[in-house]
Amino acid sequence: MTPYARRGVHGQTVEALARRILGGRIPEGATLDLVALRSELDVSLTALRxxxxxxAAKGMIDARQKRGTFVRSRADWNLLDADVLRWRFEGADGNGRDQALLHDLAEMRAIVEPAAVRLAAGRRTDADLAALDAALAAMAEPDAGxxxxxxxDLAFHRALLAATHNELLERMRAVLESGLAHRDRIVHSSPHSGDPVP
Known part of the structure; x- marks a missing residue:
């Protein structure tokens, strides 16, 4: 999915506002001053709306009569949305790392992946095994970069979830892929990263 920032003025505005909300610069419950934002971001009212x-579709803001447009409680945000995950990874600290998010992702993987493996072991097809083998072979390539x-790594996890033949688990792919892609960039960019195959 193309990051919003690459989608013109509209996309840049989405990203700027999302990062401010996720970073706490516009706190939960705050009412947005649309006139000030429009001027500050130098965008049209149409682009801002x-x-x-x-x-709003990601659960981050809402609008009500007599209250205006406001930031919703974090409990209402769609934290599993691929864009929200990406924004959290890219803008959390100066290094683009949200340690709490990495911890939550590790816990979620510890719950989901063993269950997926059990299902895949009993349901996999020859095509599923071929996809898993191909992903492992790609992971084992020396100096792959x-x-x-x-x-x-993403191909392996995608193949694993597909091998469960459980439509809901397969949909977890979007969450795992977004989180794993950012985690893997950190891990695989480290000179101390080990062999991922074991």
Missing amino acids: ESLKVL PARAVDA
Whole structure:
């Protein structure tokens, strides 16, 4: 999915507002001053409204009569949305690392992946095994470089979830892929990263 920032003024506005909300610069419960934001971001009212619709769809903001447009409680945000995950990874600290998010991702993987493995072991097809083998072979390539290592790891997890033949688990792919892609960039870019195959 193309990051919003690459989608013109509308996309840049979405990203700017999302990062401010996720970073706490615009806190939960705050009412947005649309006139000030429009001036500050130097965007048209139409671009601002379209951007707010995107954030509303992600549960981050809402609009009510007599209250205006406001930031919703974090409990209402769609934290599993691929864009929200990406924004959290890219803007958390100066290094683009949200340690709490990495911890939550590790816990979620510890719960989901063993269950997926059990299902896949009983339901996999020959095509599923071939996809898993191909991903493992790509992960084992020496000197593949960080980008290829990330792609191979994602291919492995995608194949694993597909091998469960459980439609809901397969949909977890979007969450795991977004989180793993950012985690893997950190891990595989480190000179101390080990062999991912074991």
